[in-house]
Amino acid sequence: MQNSNLLNLEIRNIHKRYDSQTALSNIDLVIRKGEFFSLLGPSGCGKSTLLRILAGLESADEGEIWWNGRRIDQLPARERPFNMVFQKYALFPHLSVFENIAFGLRLKGVATAEIRSRVDEVLTLMSLAGFSERMPETLSGGQQQRVALARALANRPECVLLDEPLAALDQKLREHMQTELRLLQRRLGLTFIFVTHDQEEAMLLSDRIAVMNAGRVEQVSTPRELYEAPQSVFCARFVGRRNEILGTVQRRDAGWVDLSFGDRVILRGRSVGATPGSGVDGKTETRFFVRPERLRILTANANPSEGWNTLVGEVVQVVFRGTYSEVVFAVTGGANESTLLRAFTDEGATTTVGDQVRVEFSPQETHVFSGVDE
Amino acid sequence: MSDTHKSRRVRSRIGRLGWVPIVWYALFLLGPLFLVFATSLASRGIYGGLEWNLSGENYLRSADPLFSLILWRSFLLAAVTAAFCFIIGFPMALAMATASATARNVFVFALAIPFLTNLMIRICAVKSLVAYEGPVAHFLLALGVEFDRFALSQNLSLVLYGMISSYLPFMVFPLYSALERFDFSLVEAAQDLGASYIQVMNRVILPSLRRAIVSGVLLVFIPAFGEFVIPDLLGGAKTMLIGNLISEQFLKARDWPFGSALSIVLMLILAGAIWWIRLFDRPMGRPRRPA
Amino acid sequence: MNERHRPRPPRSIAVVLPLMLIALYLPLAVMLISSFTDIQDGGSYFTLRWYHEVFADPALWEALSRSFLVASGAAAMSTLLGLLGALAIDKWSFRARVVLRTLSWLSLMLPELVLALALLSWFALFGLTLSLWTVIAAHITLTLPFVILIIGARLKGLDPAYDDAARDLGAREWQVLTRVTLPLLAPSIVTGFLLAFLISFDDFLVTFYTNGVGSDTLPVRLYSMMKQGMSPKIQALSSIMLIVSVVLIALLARLRGLKSLADAES
Numbered sequence: 001m002q003n004s005n006l007l008n009l010e011i012r013n014i015h016k017r018y019d020s021q022t023a024l025s026n027i028d029l030v031i032r033k034g035e036f037f038s039l040l041g042p043s044g045c046g047k048s049t050l051l052r053i054l055a056g057l058e059s060a061d062e063g064e065i066w067w068n069g070r071r072i073d074q075l076p077a078r079e080r081p082f083n084m085v086f087q088k089y090a091l092f093p094h095l096s097v098f099e100n101i102a103f104g105l106r107l108k109g110v111a112t113a114e115i116r117s118r119v120d121e122v123l124t125l126m127s128l129a130g131f132s133e134r135m136p137e138t139l140s141g142g143q144q145q146r147v148a149l150a151r152a153l154a155n156r157p158e159c160v161l162l163d164e165p166l167a168a169l170d171q172k173l174r175e176h177m178q179t180e181l182r183l184l185q186r187r188l189g190l191t192f193i194f195v196t197h198d199q200e201e202a203m204l205l206s207d208r209i210a211v212m213n214a215g216r217v218e219q220v221s222t223p224r225e226l227y228e229a230p231q232s233v234f235c236a237r238f239v240g241r242r243n244e245i246l247g248t249v250q251r252r253d254a255g256w257v258d259l260s261f262g263d264r265v266i267l268r269g270r271s272v273g274a275t276p277g278s279g280v281d282g283k284t285e286t287r288f289f290v291r292p293e294r295l296r297i298l299t300a301n302a303n304p305s306e307g308w309n310t311l312v313g314e315v316v317q318v319v320f321r322g323t324y325s326e327v328v329f330a331v332t333g334g335a336n337e338s339t340l341l342r343a344f345t346d347e348g349a350t351t352t353v354g355d356q357v358r359v360e361f362s363p364q365e366t367h368v369f370s371g372v373d374e
Numbered sequence: 375m376s377d378t379h380k381s382r383r384v385r386s387r388i389g390r391l392g393w394v395p396i397v398w399y400a401l402f403l404l405g406p407l408f409l410v411f412a413t414s415l416a417s418r419g420i421y422g423g424l425e426w427n428l429s430g431e432n433y434l435r436s437a438d439p440l441f442s443l444i445l446w447r448s449f450l451l452a453a454v455t456a457a458f459c460f461i462i463g464f465p466m467a468l469a470m471a472t473a474s475a476t477a478r479n480v481f482v483f484a485l486a487i488p489f490l491t492n493l494m495i496r497i498c499a500v501k502s503l504v505a506y507e508g509p510v511a512h513f514l515l516a517l518g519v520e521f522d523r524f525a526l527s528q529n530l531s532l533v534l535y536g537m538i539s540s541y542l543p544f545m546v547f548p549l550y551s552a553l554e555r556f557d558f559s560l561v562e563a564a565q566d567l568g569a570s571y572i573q574v575m576n577r578v579i580l581p582s583l584r585r586a587i588v589s590g591v592l593l594v595f596i597p598a599f600g601e602f603v604i605p606d607l608l609g610g611a612k613t614m615l616i617g618n619l620i621s622e623q624f625l626k627a628r629d630w631p632f633g634s635a636l637s638i639v640l641m642l643i644l645a646g647a648i649w650w651i652r653l654f655d656r657p658m659g660r661p662r663r664p665a
Numbered sequence: 666m667n668e669r670h671r672p673r674p675p676r677s678i679a680v681v682l683p684l685m686l687i688a689l690y691l692p693l694a695v696m697l698i699s700s701f702t703d704i705q706d707g708g709s710y711f712t713l714r715w716y717h718e719v720f721a722d723p724a725l726w727e728a729l730s731r732s733f734l735v736a737s738g739a740a741a742m743s744t745l746l747g748l749l750g751a752l753a754i755d756k757w758s759f760r761a762r763v764v765l766r767t768l769s770w771l772s773l774m775l776p777e778l779v780l781a782l783a784l785l786s787w788f789a790l791f792g793l794t795l796s797l798w799t800v801i802a803a804h805i806t807l808t809l810p811f812v813i814l815i816i817g818a819r820l821k822g823l824d825p826a827y828d829d830a831a832r833d834l835g836a837r838e839w840q841v842l843t844r845v846t847l848p849l850l851a852p853s854i855v856t857g858f859l860l861a862f863l864i865s866f867d868d869f870l871v872t873f874y875t876n877g878v879g880s881d882t883l884p885v886r887l888y889s890m891m892k893q894g895m896s897p898k899i900q901a902l903s904s905i906m907l908i909v910s911v912v913l914i915a916l917l918a919r920l921r922g923l924k925s926l927a928d929a930e931s
Binding site: 386387388389390391392393394395396398399402403404405406407409410413462465466468469470471472481483484485486487488490491492493494495496497498499500501502503505509535539542558561562565571575592596597599600602603607617620621624630633634637640641644648 | 671672673674675678679681682685686688689690691692693695696699746747749750752753754757758759761762764765768769771772774775776777778779780782783784785786787790802803805806809813838839842863866867869870874884887888891892895899900903906907910911913914915917918
C-alpha cells in the first residue's frame, strides 16, 4: 500500500456473508482521490453490497476500510465523509426539493442562512434553480436524479457513492446524464465510486474499473486495459463483445497457443497474462477470443493473408446498425456443432444471408486468457 | 458500537419500545385469559363466591347433552351464516370487482356503511321494518294476509337476516380485495377456449381465491359462533345459544367457574375450527372433487 | 391493476349485488323515515318531535359524552401502542417480535364475549370497581390489533431506502424515526386512530360487561332502550348515530382508509 499518497480509500480484505451465502470475499482495492472509479459486474456480484459497506449502511464480517489514513469501518454511516446517491433516488416524498437537499445540513445544525445559500448553490450547479419548492413526485426521472445528487453534494462529502443512479432513465437521458456526471466530477474534483452493470457506461465514465463477479474482484484497470487485455474469461466476456471459438489445444509455446478447430483448421492465438497452462496437448479444450471488429470478411475464394487465422462459414444474419453492420455467420467444426461468430463491417450491404464467406484474423488479436482450461 | 451482522432490520435500542404493547397485552389479555382458565378449575361457593378446589368438574358439566345441544345450535347458526355469506358474498364481490373503477369505489363505500355502523343501529333498523306499526305489517295488512304480529317481529329468519347482513362485509371485503388483484385475462382466455361463465367461476376464479375464502370464512364463523346479541334482540331471547349461556353464568347464575369452563370450551372448539378451516389454505394440498 | 374491461359475470349472478345492497339499506331507510313520522288518528305525517325528544333527554347526552370520551381516550392510547407494536413487528429488530404478533392475532381471533368476561373476572380479582376506566382499558385491548394491522400494512410498503438515505445524510436512529418514518406513516396513523375510534364508539358487547352501573355509553343505552320495545325515539337516536357514522366513514374514505381496510381484512 502506498503511503506517499494518503488521500485515498483503501479497502482491505473485506468479507461479507449473508447466512450461508458469501456476498463478498477478499476484496482489496485502493481508490485514489479524485478518481472516477466504477464497480462493474452482473447483478448479484456484490458490487452494491460493497458500496453499502463503504457507506456504512452495512458492515463487513471481516476487513478494514481506511480513508485518508484513518480507519473508518467501525464508524456509523452518519460519521463517514461519504454520501450516497441511491438507485431509486430515495427522495423523501413528504419533503420539498429544498428540504430534501437541506436534510443533512439541518441534522448538522447548520445555520438557516447558510443552509439557504448552500442549497441554492447546489441547485444551480445541477441546473435545478427554481425547483426548491417542488415536491419529488412532480419531478421527472432525470430531475429526481439530479436532486438526489444535489442532496448528496450539499453535504460536501469527500467521496460520493453512486448506486446505479442512471439505471432507471431511458437511453437518451442516460447518455446525457453520463456526460453531465463526468463533467461534474471533473469540475468538483471529488472521488466518485460508481456502481453499474452496464459495461459501456463504466467504460465511458471511469478512470478505473473494478470488474466484480460472484463476490470477488476479477480485475482492476483502466477502461482501455480492460478492453484490450482482460485478465480472465469473465472479464473477456463481460466487457466488450467477443467471439468465442472452442477448440482443442495442440501446442503451446512461448506465449502462443495452437488450437485445432474442426477437422483440419489450426488457429493460433496469443496467451494473455497467463503462464503456459498445464493440460495435455491434444486433449485439453480451450477458448479463443476475438473481437468482432478484428474479423475481416473476404470473398469465399480469396486468399487469406500470410500467417493469419482463417475460417469459412455461411452467413445467417446481417444486422444493420447504422454506422456499421454486423454479420453473423456459422462455422462448423470444433467442439460445438456450429459456432456463431460475428464480424463488424462497413460492407454489410454486399453480404447477404446464405453467402459463403471467409474471414481472417490476426493471431495477435486472437487471445487466450488465463484460467481458461475448463 | 459496531454491529457485525446488520440485516435489513433496524438494530437499535429503540427496539425495546416493542415491550410496551406486550406489557399491555400481558396485563389486559393474557392475565385475564389465564384467570379464566384458573377460574374454570374452581367451583362456585355457597354464597356465590369462589372456592378454589381445583377440579375439572365444570368441564364434566359442560359435556352434558343439554349444553351440547346449545353448542350445536350455535355452531349451526355460525356455519349457516358463513355459508350464506359466501353464497351471497361471492357474487357480490365478483360484480364489484368487474365494475368500472368509479363504480367500484361507490360499492366499497356503500358496503362500508353498514359494516362500520353500530350494531344497535342496524338492529334497530331491522326491527323498524317489522315493527307492529311497521311497513311490512302495513303491507301485509293491505294484502289481507293473516299473520301474527309478534311472530313477524321476532323470528328465526330475522335472526338469520341480522346475522348475514352483519357479517356479510367480513366475507365480501377479503374476496373483493383478492378479486381486485385477480388477473381477468385468465377468464378471457378460458372463455376463448369455450368455457361458460359458470365453469370459469368454478375452475378459474374460485381456486385462486382459496386464501381469501379462508379469510372470509374465518372472519365470519369465529365471531358468529359466540354471537348472541342479534339472536337475543331479533329472535326474542327464546333460543339459548352458547353466548347467552356463558353470559348468564356470569351475570345471573353467578357461577363464574362454570361460565369460565364454558368459555374455555368455546375457545377450544373455535381453535379446532380455525385449524380445520385453515387446512384449506394449502396451495396445492387436497385433491379436489371434480366440480 | 388492469383497467381495461373485465369480463362481467352474467346478470343472474351480478344481480345479487344490487339486490343485497337494497336488502341492506332498506331497513336503514325505513328507520330513517319512521324517525320523521308520527302516527296519529290513523294517519301518518312528518314530524321532528322524536328528534326533539332525543335532544332533550339528558341521559342520552350523558351517554353520548361518555361514548365520546371513552372512544377518544381508547383510540389515542391504542394508536400509540399500535404504532409501537407495528414498528416493533415490521421494522425493528425486536426479539419478542413473534410473541407480539401472536398476541395481536390472538386478540383478533378471540370472541369478544370471552374477552369481556375475562376482563370482568380480572377486574373483580383486583377489586377494581367498574367504571369508564375499565371500559377504556377493554377498548384499547379490543382495538389494538386493528391499529397494528393498518400501520403495519403501510410500514411493510415503505421503501427501506428512505431510512438508508436518512442515515447516510447524518441521522441517528431516533431521528430517522421522527424525520422520515413517522411523517410517512402519518396517514395510516390517522386512519388507525379513526378506525379505533369508530370501533370503540360503536362497541356494545365488551362495554356492556365492563362498565359500571349507570355509566352507559350510547350503544349500551340503545340496547336497554330496545329491550323495552321499539319506539320512534329510538329510531331517531339511531338515525342520528347513522348520520354521524356515515360522516366518519366518508372521512376515512377520503384518507383512502377503506382500501387498506379491505386489504387488511385479508
